[in-house]
Amino acid sequence: MSDSSKPEASLRWAPWWVLASVALWPLTGPAEAVLSLGALAALAVLLLQRFRGGMALLSHEAWALTTVLFLAYWLPELISAPDAFNAPRAWRETLLDLRYLPFLWLVAMAVANERGRRLTFTGLAVIAGFWLLDGLVQAATGWSLGGPATADRLSGVFGAGNLKLGLVLASLAPFPLTAAAERFGVAGWMAVALALVVVVLLAGARASWLTLGLVLLASGWMQFRARRVVLAMVAASALVMLGALACSDALQARFERTTAALEGDAAGMDHALSGRLPIWRTAVDMALAHPVNGVGVRSFRDAYPAYAADDDPWLADAEHGAGYHAHQIVLEVLSETGFVGAFFWLGGVALAWQAWRVAAPAARLRARAPALALVVTVFPFNTHLAVYSTFWGGLVLLLSALYAGSLLSGGGEPATDEA
Template sequence: MLPLPGIAETVLGLGAIYAAARMVQLRLQGKQRMLSSPAWALTSILFLGYWLPQAFSAFDAIDPGTAWRKTAAGLRYLPFMWLVAIAVGTPERRALTLKGIAVITGIWTLDGLAQAAFGTSPLFWSMDQLKWAISGHGLCPPAEMAAADRLSGVLGPCNLKFGQVLASLSPFLLFAAAARFGRWGWMVSAAALGVVLVLAGSRAAWLTYALVLVFSGWRLLGARTLLACVAMGLVVAIGLGVGSSQVRERLERTAMAWEGESDGVNQALSGRAQIWAAAGCMIEQHPINGVGARGFRDAYPECNPRPEAQEVWGDGPALHAHQILLEILAETGVLGLLLWLAAAAQAWRAWRFAPKAARERARPAMLALAVTVFPLNTHLAFYSTFWGGLTLLLAALYAGSLLASEAPTQGDPAQTVPRGAH
């Protein structure tokens, strides 16, 4: 549902209501929970590490009304995360869910290759035609359709997040391909994903995917084979860069950082140096609990270090800090960062003390979550509906997979055994 944000939000909300009602019903009936106690605890802790900073930042936010509305709406993520953890709580459900995510990622990858070859994403084109038939207009305004400067995939040219989404989901496809087809399955899938991600043009996605390749390929291929694959991939990436004007433009922009001047660095970072300076101003002015979650755009004009200059990204203020640590500090302050770190510490502690079998089954979700929040990268807005929802989805998949109870649970229809079946 991610390519259709409105429908995706509706599904998320309905899933959250169902999960909350079902868990209360089972509790009142005195039946065992559908979710193991450790998985329930870690999922709730990870939610609180995300939501409490948002709540504390709303008390003196720049726009209190919006901040409190978003804080209240954020409560839906808790039962949603429980539902996601339930979905990977038993071997049968976990196999269905994780393989399903791998299949979706694979289909989106093939769709991206089709767009690279023919100029149009078949999946997005199909949805766009359906939208035209229903409402008389498309999913994207014509101006945004024409202005798209990279491969946009199934998300379309008015939602240019395809590279980051595909890179974050790539561990599910790579681990599934390796389990089903061995080393060759991993290498073919890695190559297909790599081509699409290079053409998608997001440098943040390139770094994310590089981390995925290293940590997923090291154990499977060994150091020498992995280095050989990486070298071959770099050759292919350079070839794509030469042949693609969009990729070439991003490589040229990156090279501006070596000019040694602040303006060159700012251009190389697509204006992020200016945004990060503004984030530093917000942190200095609101160090305790920040300017409010999603309040960056409102605080930016006052903290803009170069208000007289034309913005690199175009008209309008910067919408977020484009870096997870700066976003947390600017929007939720030191208090928010401490809460995020406390949740991360609990996630790491759970991994450290989990048995080997639990770590193996949680490895795809762990890697997907780790590379998504990797701090030495640029990021989308973690307190936005789109990226925040995807991040919490990965967090719940991790907690549910790692701390799943392998025994059948009462109240779980998938685990009901007919009488006499034994």
């Protein structure tokens, strides 16, 4: 069989499509269009290949894990919709999110072979690196491709009205760090790490600080297995932070706000968390009042006034209104999808971990970057964007498909020794 007639040859374009969808993240409309078209293209290819060895596009194990991870995300939506506070929106989100399944198959197939993984992972590193460089330019000049910075933080290519630069760079950080380490060794890895520290710090989202810290510690250890590299990174990062603090009044204010948590009282903790404690208390009350299937996906804001305390500051805030989402992934899942939704999420986590545990060392190595990116993005002891929002939910699902497709591209061969 010639190369052009092999089933996998029909998806040589898949890595480029995946990269195009990521590169367009700063432009919400075009990014959504590329994702939807990619889902349709994947379905068309699968239908055409069904009678010509379509299963050769991806191993059975990768098909299964990708689909299961999608279902762990999507079934809670479906179960929460019938009696949601905003049922029309919950049903709309549930039906609209079905497009992710064929797109996730496309993503997994894009990294199912060595060529696809090389193109996709290198491309993600280049995209993140470009956004990182643009952020550095904005830090130095005040301008970027997304326009000028706001008064207190970097916005980069995402623009002043879409402050996601730090969060996105922190989640994608394993890809440029891995690429730099493989090509330039410790020096390259350290240069990228310090650039990330500068931009993520100045981008202002404190959740991204924790995310990036976890990435740097894990990546430094996994790449070099040397304590001195990790210690050198910590020392260099501390110096960078001190320099940034000296140059940025806004950054100083954020550090001072963070240290308010050390006061040991609820007021200090709430101040450190930017007033999120009332939102979290309300999310807990929602979960307890609707323990089976929650108040409905994307219905948090609609249910908020019914469960918030009378003196809740978010009800009195005319600018922001009620809390739009729980700002924490565990509380979001519990409040919007109930304990049934949490059961599906935990099942997905367990299966993803089991796949990693039994995989061969070579499989773990090739899936290392997406695995780390996925873990830090859903790290439960942090604050989060809404995981059932279109943007952040799409990012989480993309990482899960990259993980499943790369880890199980060779099937489910068991490990013969420890990674």
